[in-house]
Amino acid sequence: MKRLVPLWIAIIAGFAMLLSAFLPATESLGETFGDVFNVVAAIAFVLGAGSLAKINLAKVSRKDQGWGYAVVTLVCFAITLLAGLGKIGVHPNPNFAALPWSGDKESEGGLFAWIYEYGLVPITATMFALLAFYVASAAFRAFRAKNVEAVLLLSTAFIVLLGRTFAGVVLTGWLPDWASGLRLENLSVYIMQVFNTAGNRAIIIGIALGVAATSLRILLGVDRSWMGSGDAK
Amino acid sequence: MKPSRNWIVVLAVVAALIGIRAFSGQGMGRVFVKAEPITVQVAADARMGTPAQSVSWTRWSAVPAKAYFAAERANPQQTEIQFSWARTMGLWLAAFLTLAIFSFMYRDNPAYRFAEAAIVGVSAAYWMTIGFWDTIVPKLLGSVWPNFVKANILPSLAEQSTVQVVAMWAALVLGIMLLMRLSSKGAWISMWPLAFIIGVTAGLKIVSHVESDLLQQSVATFKPLLALERGADGAVAMAPTVWLSLRNVLIVVGVLSCLTYFFFSVEHKGLVGRSARVGVWYLMITFGAAFGFTVMGRVALLAARVEFLFDDWLWLIDPSGKRVVETLSMVVG
Numbered sequence: 001m002k003r004l005v006p007l008w009i010a011i012i013a014g015f016a017m018l019l020s021a022f023l024p025a026t027e028s029l030g031e032t033f034g035d036v037f038n039v040v041a042a043i044a045f046v047l048g049a050g051s052l053a054k055i056n057l058a059k060v061s062r063k064d065q066g067w068g069y070a071v072v073t074l075v076c077f078a079i080t081l082l083a084g085l086g087k088i089g090v091h092p093n094p095n096f097a098a099l100p101w102s103g104d105k106e107s108e109g110g111l112f113a114w115i116y117e118y119g120l121v122p123i124t125a126t127m128f129a130l131l132a133f134y135v136a137s138a139a140f141r142a143f144r145a146k147n148v149e150a151v152l153l154l155s156t157a158f159i160v161l162l163g164r165t166f167a168g169v170v171l172t173g174w175l176p177d178w179a180s181g182l183r184l185e186n187l188s189v190y191i192m193q194v195f196n197t198a199g200n201r202a203i204i205i206g207i208a209l210g211v212a213a214t215s216l217r218i219l220l221g222v223d224r225s226w227m228g229s230g231d232a233k
Numbered sequence: 234m235k236p237s238r239n240w241i242v243v244l245a246v247v248a249a250l251i252g253i254r255a256f257s258g259q260g261m262g263r264v265f266v267k268a269e270p271i272t273v274q275v276a277a278d279a280r281m282g283t284p285a286q287s288v289s290w291t292r293w294s295a296v297p298a299k300a301y302f303a304a305e306r307a308n309p310q311q312t313e314i315q316f317s318w319a320r321t322m323g324l325w326l327a328a329f330l331t332l333a334i335f336s337f338m339y340r341d342n343p344a345y346r347f348a349e350a351a352i353v354g355v356s357a358a359y360w361m362t363i364g365f366w367d368t369i370v371p372k373l374l375g376s377v378w379p380n381f382v383k384a385n386i387l388p389s390l391a392e393q394s395t396v397q398v399v400a401m402w403a404a405l406v407l408g409i410m411l412l413m414r415l416s417s418k419g420a421w422i423s424m425w426p427l428a429f430i431i432g433v434t435a436g437l438k439i440v441s442h443v444e445s446d447l448l449q450q451s452v453a454t455f456k457p458l459l460a461l462e463r464g465a466d467g468a469v470a471m472a473p474t475v476w477l478s479l480r481n482v483l484i485v486v487g488v489l490s491c492l493t494y495f496f497f498s499v500e501h502k503g504l505v506g507r508s509a510r511v512g513v514w515y516l517m518i519t520f521g522a523a524f525g526f527t528v529m530g531r532v533a534l535l536a537a538r539v540e541f542l543f544d545d546w547l548w549l550i551d552p553s554g555k556r557v558v559e560t561l562s563m564v565v566g
Contacts, residue, residue, distance in 0.1 A: 006424045010432030017436025021444075032396060036404040037433040039373045040426050042364035043408030049361050050415050052353070069350035076354030084362025097273035097288040101386045105366050109293050112362065118323030119330065120359060122541070123352040126334040129538045132531035133338060139524070149517045156521025157528075164529050191522055194480050198487025199519025201450045202512070205488075206495045208446035215435035226431050227424065 007221055013037075014219040052077065076119075083111035156191060163188025254547060259556060261548040262328065264320035265301035266293040268313055295320060297555040298548075328546040331538055373408075376401035454488045456481040487515040 013033060020030020056070040064070075082088065087103060090110040096102040106113050145151045162168035168184035175183050181190065217223035254261050272289040296314055304314045330351070333344040375382045376393045383390045393401075407426040414423035460481055462473035493505060494512030501509045543549045551557060 002421055002424070006428035009425055009428040010435070013429050013432030014436035017433055018439060021440040028396075032400045033433055034437075035372055035397070036400050036407070037430065038368050039401065039404035040407050040411060040430060042368035042373075043404075043411055044430075045357075045361040045364040046408075047412055047414055049357055050412070052357050054415065066346070069346055072347055072350040073354040076351045077358045078354075080355045080358030081361060084358060085365060091271070091290045091292065092288070094271060094273050096388045098275040098278070098283065098286070099385060099388060102388065105362065108295070114319065114323055115355060116359065118320075118327040119351065119355050122327040122330045122538075123334060123348055124356075125534055126331045126538050127352075129531060129535035130334060130337065132528060132535045135524075135528055135531060139528075149513060152514055152517040153521040153524070156518045157525040160522050160525030161528060164525075191518065192526075194483050195487060195515060195518040196522040198484045199491055199515045199522075201454060201484075202488050202491030202495065202515075203519070204446045204450050205492065208442040208450075211442045212439050212447070215439045218431060218435045219439075226427075 003224075003227055006227060007224065010226075011219055011221060014215070018219070049077070049081070080112070080115050080119075083115055088112070089114075156195075159184060159191060160188050251547075254549075259298070259548055262321065262324055262546045263298065264317045264324055265296050265298055265314055266317040266320065267296045267300070268293060268315065293317065299554070299556050302556070324546060328542060331542060335538075373401050373404060377405060454485060456485060458482050458485065486511070491515050 016026070016033050017030050020026045020028075020033070053074065056074050059070040060067050060074070084105060087101060087105050088111040090103040090105060090107055090112070092098075092100050093102040093104070103110075106116065139157075143150070143154055145154055162171065163184040163186075168188070172183040172185075180186060214223065218226065251261075269292040270289065271292055272287060275283075275286050275288055277283065277285040295317075301314045301316070304311050330348050333348040336342055337345040370382060370386060371390065375387065375390050376398045379390060379393060407429055410422045411426040412423075413419040458478060458481055460474065460477040462470050462477055464470040490508045490512035492512070494501075494509040494516065496505075499505050540550070540552070544552060544555070548556065
């Protein structure tokens with residue numbers, strides 16, 4: 001019972017979505033299932049938040065190593081949640097001015113927008129920016145032109161990097177017009193439009209085939225690994 | 234000197250430099266806002282029993298510093314454009330968080346761990362809030378308690394069909410079952426909504442991936458291997474024809490050879506092996522291009538963060554002319 005019911009729920013929900021793409025009569029059924037899916041997925045955020053609170057509160061109560069950071073996480077979580085759910089500092093929508101809750105949660109001047117602009121954006125953008133150093137450092141350590149494949153990878157990266165900078169334009173700007181295709185900026189565009197397109201296209205086709213096959217295995221009940229306990233056939 | 238003492242010296246020097254910067258010239262790291270009074274006349278609502286009333290508030294929008302300087306020069310008593318404490322504190326917080334994350338380049342440290350812990354809490358609450366206002370309120374609460382939602386939050390909420398209402402009650406039940414995951418005894422119940430999520434995702438993914446990836450990418454690969462390009466006089470232009478044809482041939486050969494490499498049902502020997510090897514070369518070029526592209530993207534982000542620090546916070550550069558008026562006024566006197 002504990003495994004059979006979930007299996008049938010997955011099969012029925014999956015085939016309903018699949019059928020709605022092929023039978024116009026079942027299109028609204030697919031939309032309804034999609035709406036239910038979105039709501040359950042939104043409630044899953046509550047589950048995530050509950051889990052986050054549970055783990056961090058346990059850390060604080062046990063006074064584990066670094067429990068102070070768990071307090072920071074909990075405080076930041078609580079403030080952001082309060083600001084967002086309470087729409088603190090948000091003015092009503094001018095079209096429905098009598099309703100104080102009608103304003104956009106992310107409107108300028110609200111606490112939620114303030115946290116997003118001055119907290120979330122700087123940290124995430126800087127973390128991604130930091131990767132520039134680590135990618136360069138890892139590439140410097142790992143990339144060695146040992147064979148044809150490595151030479152191709154290295155030279156392509158070099159051309160694409162240089163071709164998108166001012167240095168690339170200066171370095172090969174002296175080439176005459178009849179050889180302009182060899183200028184780094186043009187070479188970079190050609191690589192992106194031809195070789196990169198071909199490689200990416202094959203990868204995308206491969207992924208699509210893989211996703212379709214895996215999804216079919218789930219819908220037909222062949223793959224049950226998602227239920228845990230190593231029940232995959 | 235001990236490492237901690239080194240750090241104190243470095244931080245003291247940085248703090249002194251920031252202090253000097255803050256009190257010299259134009260200063261630094263300030264945000265100005267412009268007041269925009271809004272007054273709305275609300276008609277009487279007989280259904281709710283509320284009389285006609287006038288609702289007003291002030292909307293504050295950020296403006297460049299030069300607008301403040303210009304307004305102050307024109308009228309020192311003006312109050313339309315003001316210094317914003319809240320946004321200035323936000324700017325300094327953003328600068329601190331940016332530097333805290335950058336400090337990881339030296340090594341793991343309390344400032345970095347503080348920023349890391351903060352982002353975990355903030356982003357969890359951020360996405361929960363987005364999910365609540367964008368999905369739970371209009372779809373779930375709008376179906377389950379439509380009158381309450383319409384009267385307080387979304388007056389433009391559309392009428393829901395019976396099927397929609399029933400579906401949303403089912404979603405509510407599934408959502409509550411999902412939350413049972415947090416309980417040790419009833420965790421197995423959460424498998425039902427999880428099964429629903431897995432099933433819907435699988436059904437959606439088959440259609441979307443086959444439709445938008447497999448079919449569209451395959452169709453885009455069917456290109457004429459001899460692409461005739463004609464000039465204004467209608468005659469075949471040789472050079473463009475050769476280039477376009479070569480390009481199409483390279484794309485078709487590339488896709489087929491890469492797919493051959495991914496095809497493991499046949500041993501990669503002979504013609505298949507040679508084709509797969511060409512596929513590997515294409516893939517290496519693709520990965521190289523992706524690497525170059527990624528590095529460029531990250532460097533662009535890095536430049537944006539550095540620009541934030543030097544332009545928005547320290548006011549040492551002014552690429553977009555946010556403070557140019559005062560600079561001119563200083564020159565003119």
